[in-house]
Amino acid sequence: MTDIxxxxxxxxKEKNRIEKSYIVGKLAEDSLxxxxxxxxxxKAVTIxxxxxxxxxxxxxxxxxxxxxxxxxxxxxPSTEVYIGFDNKNMRYLERYGYxxxxxxxxxxxxxxKNRLILFKPFLSYDRARDKYHYNLEIxxxxxxxxxxxxxxxxxxxxxxxxYSYQMFExxxxxxxxxxxxxxxxxMDIPEFITCGEYLYLIQDENVFRKYEMNDNLYxxxxxxxxxxxxxxxxxxxxxxxxxxxxxxxPVEEKNKWVDECNDRGETVPMVxxxxxxxxxxxVEKEENKNEVNFxxxxxxxxxxxxxxxFMKRLDYLARSKKLRYSVDDLYNFHTSVKTSxxxxxxxxxxxxxxxxxxxxxxxxxxEEGDNLLFIPxxxxxxxxxxxxxxxxxxxxxxxxSEIGLASFLYKAxxxxxxxxxxxxxxxxxxQVEHYFSDFISxxxxxxxxxxxxxxxxxxxxxxxxxxxxxxxGSNVLFIGTANFDETTRxxxxxxxxxxxxxxxxxxxxxxxxxxxxxxxxxxxxxxEKEKTEIRSPNVPxxxxxxxxxxxxxxxxxxxEDDELSILDKLHDEISNYDSQTGVSFRIxxxxxxxxxNVPKNEEDVPxxxxxxxxxxxxxxxxxxxxxxHQDQIEDLVGIYQEDYQPGRIRMIxxxxxxxxxxxxxxxxxxxxxxxxxxxxxx
Numbered sequence: 001m002t003d004i005x006x007x008x009x010x011x012x013k014e015k016n017r018i019e020k021s022y023i024v025g026k027l028a029e030d031s032l033x034x035x036x037x038x039x040x041x042x043k044a045v046t047i048x049x050x051x052x053x054x055x056x057x058x059x060x061x062x063x064x065x066x067x068x069x070x071x072x073x074x075x076x077p078s079t080e081v082y083i084g085f086d087n088k089n090m091r092y093l094e095r096y097g098y099x100x101x102x103x104x105x106x107x108x109x110x111x112x113k114n115r116l117i118l119f120k121p122f123l124s125y126d127r128a129r130d131k132y133h134y135n136l137e138i139x140x141x142x143x144x145x146x147x148x149x150x151x152x153x154x155x156x157x158x159x160x161x162x163y164s165y166q167m168f169e170x171x172x173x174x175x176x177x178x179x180x181x182x183x184x185x186x187m188d189i190p191e192f193i194t195c196g197e198y199l200y201l202i203q204d205e206n207v208f209r210k211y212e213m214n215d216n217l218y219x220x221x222x223x224x225x226x227x228x229x230x231x232x233x234x235x236x237x238x239x240x241x242x243x244x245x246x247x248x249x250p251v252e253e254k255n256k257w258v259d260e261c262n263d264r265g266e267t268v269p270m271v272x273x274x275x276x277x278x279x280x281x282x283v284e285k286e287e288n289k290n291e292v293n294f295x296x297x298x299x300x301x302x303x304x305x306x307x308x309x310f311m312k313r314l315d316y317l318a319r320s321k322k323l324r325y326s327v328d329d330l331y332n333f334h335t336s337v338k339t340s341x342x343x344x345x346x347x348x349x350x351x352x353x354x355x356x357x358x359x360x361x362x363x364x365x366x367e368e369g370d371n372l373l374f375i376p377x378x379x380x381x382x383x384x385x386x387x388x389x390x391x392x393x394x395x396x397x398x399x400x401s402e403i404g405l406a407s408f409l410y411k412a413x414x415x416x417x418x419x420x421x422x423x424x425x426x427x428x429x430x431q432v433e434h435y436f437s438d439f440i441s442x443x444x445x446x447x448x449x450x451x452x453x454x455x456x457x458x459x460x461x462x463x464x465x466x467x468x469x470x471x472x473g474s475n476v477l478f479i480g481t482a483n484f485d486e487t488t489r490x491x492x493x494x495x496x497x498x499x500x501x502x503x504x505x506x507x508x509x510x511x512x513x514x515x516x517x518x519x520x521x522x523x524x525x526x527x528e529k530e531k532t533e534i535r536s537p538n539v540p541x542x543x544x545x546x547x548x549x550x551x552x553x554x555x556x557x558x559x560e561d562d563e564l565s566i567l568d569k570l571h572d573e574i575s576n577y578d579s580q581t582g583v584s585f586r587i588x589x590x591x592x593x594x595x596x597n598v599p600k601n602e603e604d605v606p607x608x609x610x611x612x613x614x615x616x617x618x619x620x621x622x623x624x625x626x627x628x629h630q631d632q633i634e635d636l637v638g639i640y641q642e643d644y645q646p647g648r649i650r651m652i653x654x655x656x657x658x659x660x661x662x663x664x665x666x667x668x669x670x671x672x673x674x675x676x677x678x679x680x681x682x
Contacts, residue, residue, distance in 0.1 A: 009125060010132075014069060017186045017215055018121055020510075022139065024064040024154040024241060024248045025119060027112035028081050034059050035083065045108045048085075056086040056104050060117055060136060064154040064248060067121070067186030074132055082121065082136040092138040116142045116154075118241040118248075142241050151250035157192045157239070158183040158246050162327055164609035165196030166275070169228075170601060172220040172268050176531045177211050181245025184215040191254065194247075196609055197658070199235065200268075201227045201261035213529055214518070227265030232257065276603065304542075307549040307599045309535045310334075311607060314363045316526040316534060323355055324512045329504060331599060331607045332616050333360065336500035337477055338550050339593045341443040344427075344491070346482045347504040353481040354425055356504070360479075361421050365540035371420040373408045381430030384438045391455040396462045398454060406454060406466065413471045417543045420476045427480040428488040432495055442472065443498040475543040484682050493581060493625055500594075501624040503667070551596050556585075558592040562656050563614055567591070569652045570622060577636060581625055591617040611659050618653070618664040626671070629680045637668055640676040644669050 010018070028034060028044045038046025038057055045058045059081040070076040086093060086104065093099075101107040119136040126133060158180040160168050171178050183190065189205040202208065207225035211217035220226070235257075239247040305313075311334065318325050333356060336343045345353040358372075366372040381387070389400035400406050405422065412420040427436070442450050450472040461467050480499075482488065491499075507515075520526050523537050556564070567583050575582030591614070598606045598613050608616070626633060626649070638647035646654075650668055653661040674681040 010069070010073065010123070014073075014186075015123055017184055018067045018069060018123060020182075020184055020215075021067050021121065021186050022156070022182060022243060022246060023062050023066055023082075023119055023121060023136075024156075025060040025062045025082065025117045025136075026115065027109075027117075028059040028061040034081065037083070045105050045112070047105060056108060058084045058086075058108055058112065060084055060119065063116075063152070064156055065188060068188060069186055070121075076134065080134065082119065082134045084119075084136050084138065088122075088135065089138045092140075114144055114146060116144055116240055116248075118142075118243065139243065140241060144240070151252060153251040154240065154248040155191060155251055155254045156183065156187065156246055156248055157194060158190050160193055160195040161245060163195075164606055164612070165198050166603075166605035166609070167601060167607060168195040169268050169272055170603050170605050172223050172226060173272055174531065175219055175221070177214070177217040177219050177529065179214070179216050180218060181216060182243055183246055185210045189218075192257065194231065196611075197231055198228050199231050199257060199261070201229075201258060201265060203227065214514075216514075219531070223268040226268045227261045228268060228271055229257075229261050229265045232260065272603075275605075304545045304548065305536055305539055306602070308601045310363065310541065310549075311599055311601075312526075312530070312532060312534045313537050314360065316520065316523060316537070317359055317363055319515065319518060319520040319526065320522070321355075321359070322515050322518075323352055323359060324507045324515050325352065325356060325504075326507070328608065328612070329356070329502075333502060335594055335598050335608070335613070336502060336620070337479065339597045340498075340500040340590065342439075342478045342480065342495075342499040344480045344482055344499050344501045345504060346484055346501055348506065349483050349485075351504040351506050353504060354423075357421075357423050357479045357481060361423070363541075364419050364421070364546075365538070366419065366421055371412070371415075371418055373403075373405065373420075373422045374425065375403055375405065375423065376425045377427045377429050377435075379429045381435040383435055386430075386435050388438065388454060391459060391461060393459060396460045398461050398463050398466050406470065409452065409470045409472060409476065410465055412476050413473065416473055416475055418475060419541055419543055419546055422476065422478050424478075424480040426483060426488075428482045428484075428491060431489050433492045436495070439478070440495055440498065443478075473543075474547050490627075490682065496625050497584065497586060500590075500620050502620055549597075549599070551593075554589065554593040554596045556588055556592055558596050559588070562659060564588075566618075566652060566656065566659065569655075570618075570649065573636060573648045573652065574622070574626065577632060578628075583622055587621050591621055612663075614659060615661045615663045618661055619667050623649070623664055623667055623671075627681050630675045633681070634675060637675060637681065638672040640669075640672050644672055647672070 030042055030044050032042040034042055034044065038048045040046040045056065048055050048057045060083075061081050062078065066076070066078065071078070086098070086108070090098070096111060098104070098107070118139045118141065120139060122135040122137050124133045124135060125131075160178060160180065162179055162181075163171070168178065170176075180190070180193070189202060189208045189210075191202055193200045193202065203225045204222070207220060207222045208218045209221050211219050238249050238253045240250075241248050311331065314330050314334065315327055318330060333343070333345070337360065345356060347353060358374075361372045368374055375387070378386075385401065387401060387403060388406050389398060391398045398406075408420070408422070412418070433440075438452065442452055451469045452472055453469040454466050455461065457468070482491070491501075520529060523534055527533055559567075567588055571583035594617050595610060595613050598608045598610075600606050606613075626636060630639075634647065636647045636649050638650055639645050647668070650665060653659075653664055653668075671681040
């Protein structure tokens with residue numbers, strides 16, 4: 001291992017920060033200046049060790065900026081190489097069949113030629129010699145042509161994905177922290193950040209301050225120092241080694257983008273000033289158009305909570321309980337609950353489906369035993385009476401099931417301004433189409449027309465309050481959780497047609513660790529960290545308040561032409577393999593309602609960008625119904641051989657560059673893997 005001059009031993013936090021950073025490099029050129037650790041001095045790939053097990057070592061030259069602390073504390077020259085060991089990078093090398101190679105040295109020399117390497121530094125401290133050694137862990141690589149390979153330096157460009165670009169700009173203006181995933185405080189302030197379709201030039205390192213509460217948080221202190229342009233048409237083609245939240249680009253292109261931003265870019269305050277003026281006019285017009293009388297709900301409490309404050313309340317509760325949800329999951333779930341008669345939370349076991357539903361109930365200030373009913377579904381559920389009970393026609397007595405659902409719904413009908421929730425946990429353990437059939441029929445109607453009849457009107461019943469049925473109003477939310485595996489039953493298309501199916505993604509364990517370490521125990525902690533205020537965090541959400549967040553009577557006209565074009569093409573392709581499965585008018589109307597009901601912040605900026613909202617709906621409303629055996633849907637979904645071979649749906653989703661549908665495409669890839677491995681997909 002190579003020796004360096006050691007100035008100061010790093011503490012554990014500093015070392016961990018360095019080892020979480022990303023650096024671009026390439027195989028060093030052969031030179032006698034390389035460390036002399038192997039049998040072939042001056043060779044960039046060589047064998048180390050003369051006895052026992054031999055290992056192959058290789059030297060990687062850094063091409064992007066390294067963590068500042070390596071220079072400031074340890075005196076590492078930027079020209080000094082990192083040393084890789086084959087036995088420390090087997091996970092990466094086995095992708096290329098490394099252990100099957102007869103000549104490992106020549107294989108690596110050829111393999112690394114014209115290849116960029118993304119790696120994480122790994123530091124080991126030699127206490128006896130009082131020195132540090134610079135090793136590395138390869139994350140991924142990218143084969144490039146010789147012209148691109150000639151670039152001497154690459155620039156890290158963080159990609160902000162936590163909010164829409166409007167929300168990003170709003171946070172820049174208000175001084176709220178922004179999180180740059182995989183770009184921590186060991187690095188210089190970035191020159192560029194991307195968000196949505198825009199490229200932001202940071203003109204001065206003093207524009208941002210590193211926020212001490214988290215290694216990846218930054219606060220904008222001078223928004224005037226940030227200029228924005230739309231990404232150049234060729235922008236994506238120059239990005240290399242994309243990792244979550246970060247990309248790299250050749251310095252030559254970076255310099256061109258700097259010039260473009262300086263020549264035609266707008267500062268963030270200029271952008272916000274124009275947007276606020278435009279939004280003000282739109283809001284005034286919408287308020288005049290949508291005056292709604294909620295007299296039947298009115299109470300003496302006028303302390304309505306804004307939807308923006310409710311979203312902050314929901315985010316605070318999730319983080320205070322160390323629950324591992326992305327903010328996009330929270331926004332998506334809330335919008336789905338608002339606009340869908342039934343919302344299903346799906347995914348692998350242990351992803352927090354039930355906890356999210358309970359968290360939402362807590363944010364609404366519901367309590368189990370009062371206005372929250374938790375129903376653990378059993379495999380024995382086969383008919384509606386398992387949920388609701390039955391009428392004994394001889395005695396005229398209605399016998400409720402032990403669940404108490406009928407009484408719960410009746411109580412809700414008598415308290416129209418109090419929100420209620422019914423949570424069906426693991427609902428597809430039973431045959432949903434059978435035990436849930438009464439509800440499936442009701443879900444077809446608007447809230448004001450939903451009437452649950454427990455028995456025929458002409459039959460005598462001693463419980464008079466059940467005789468005319470139970471009205472199910474806007475104050476009752478229906479949510480279900482479901483696992484999709486061999487222990488559960490499929491949902492029918494009829495059920496899926498009336499539901500939003502949200503598949504919760506499992507966060508990486510590194511991301512989960514951040515949630516565990518974050519200190520947000522009180523509302524004050526959250527407000528301090530987010531530089532915001534949660535108004536009335538303990539006030540219950542009334543029905544009038546909740547309904548005021550919903551924009552109703554949305555039609556297909558709310559959709560853009562390019563969105564409708566994609567939906568038409570998807571319908572044609574899907575209905576070709578199953579005429580009963582296409583994209584119905586009901587689904588299109590529900591998609592339009594979702595897009596128009598995405599919550600907005602105080603500046604009237606949507607929490608979810610429209611293209612991402614459309615992407616969610618393709619995945620949740622349409623792709624959830626694409627399932628079956630390989631010979632049926634392989635042409636639609638695609639298949640995995642060595643790599644993903646796209647199907648017809650992927651082709652449609654990739655046609656429009658402005659609607660990338662990245663979540664839907666990833667979902668398709670997952671289905672393609674299931675087809676390849678199992679011969680079918682659920």
